[in-house]
Amino acid sequence: MRKLIVAILTILITTASxxxxxxxxxxxxxxxxxxxxxxxxxxxxxxxxxSALVKTAISDKTGLVEFENINTSSYLVRVTAIGLAKSYSNLFQVKEGETTTVPAMSMAISNATQMQGVTVSAKKPFIQRLNDRLIVNVENSVVNxxxxxxxxxxxxxxxxxxxxDNIALxxxxxxxxxxxxxPSPMSGADLINYLRGLPVNAIERIELITNPSSKYEAAGNSGIIDIRMKKDQRLGYNGTLTAGYGQGVYPKWNAGTTLNYRNKGVNVFGNYNYAYRENL
Incomplete structure (x- = not known):
């Protein structure tokens, strides 16, 4: 009888988790x-x-933004747009199986826009929107x-x-x-392990191609994610060593190395990365 009670309690605790x-x-x-x-x-x-970044999104022509399949928790949003002042929402709660409608946010014109002078900056924005793709400039994001x-x-x-670990766009x-x-020669678990072991500081940008042109043929009808690696422009041999560590419920870490050779006619680039993580 005691074993039965313990088994029932275990099932209830697991269900609650x-x-x-x-x-x-x-x-x-x-x-x-x-x-x-x-x-x-x-x-x-x-x-x-x-204030850790969970997800990013781009507003559509109606100003609508949707965050789908996010964990139940308490959140806020930060909004930036060209010519408008950065804005923050109030806190809101996302509940399981429900859609939370956050009150509409009104953005004011930024003080810089109201100035008479013109300021030119060479820094790329974190996210760029082109006709057929979104570009995520990961090297410009501190959170990465x-x-x-x-x-x-x-x-x-x-x-x-x-x-x-199925990726959808x-x-x-x-x-x-x-x-x-x-196209990456890897797929399935091999590809996921490669992505988990690839440090983000080895990446220049990620291109999210939602409307592939004819040059990509029919293989990319569901969309294409193109990861563009950093390449050193200096002549000769050069390389990098990277390492990262994170702590959640369990620790995780990664390490990697890159090697680049360039002369006036040839550029050869390679990298190797390793990642370790424990899952629940």
């Missing part, structure tokens, strides 16, 4: 001072307890320091990764992963 890790959805609308929708605003979903390529993808707009699976414009 799964319930606490459920998923939900959050939506909000970005407006300007004239209450017109703001298209192309960068919206960052932040955990309320430590010490992270892996896998972590950067999880935070990227339109990218979702399920519990089985705008809800479509079968995404083609490319490295420097060429």
């Amino acid at each position: 799964f319930a606490q890790t459920g998923k939900g959805k959050a939506t909000l609308t970005i407006l300007n001072e004239q209450k017109s929708p703001v298209e192309g605003a960068t919206v960052e979903l932040l955990r309320s307890n430590d 320091v010490g992270s892996s390529a896998f972590d950067a993808l999880e935070r990227s707009p339109g990218v979702t990764i399920d519990q089985n 705008r809800g479509k699976q079968g995404v083609i992963i490319m490295i420097d414009g060429k």
Whole structure:
């Protein structure tokens, strides 16, 4: 009888644990001072307890932003847009199986825009929106320091990764992963392990191609994720050594090395990375 009671309690505790890790959805609308929708605003979903970046998104032509398949927790959002002042929302809670509608955010014109002078900056924005793709300039994001390529993808707009490590772009699976414009020869667990071991500071940018052109043929109809690696422009041999460590429920760490050779006619680039992590 005692064993039966223990077994029942174990099942109940396990069920409660799964319930606490459920998923939900959050939506909000970005407006300007004239209450017109703001298209192309960068919206960052932040955990309320430590302001850690969880996900990024881009507002559509109606100003709408959606965060799908996010863990139940307390969040806030940070919004930036060209010519408008940075804005923060109030805290809100995402509940399992529910859609949380965050009150519309109104963005004011930034003080820099109101100035008569013109300031020119060469720094690229964290997210750039082109006709057929989004570009995530990971090297310009402080939050990506010490992270892996896998972590950067999880935070990227339109990218979702399920519990089985299946990568989808705008809800479509079968995404083609490319490295420097060429399809990766790896797939499945090998690809995921490579992405987890690849330090983000070895990456220049991630291109999320949602509308592939004809040059990509039919293979990329579900979308293409092209990871562009950093390449040293100096002549001769050079390389880097990287290491990162993170602590959650369990520790995780990664290490890697890159080697580059360049002369006036040839450039050869290679890298090797290793990652260790424990799962629940």
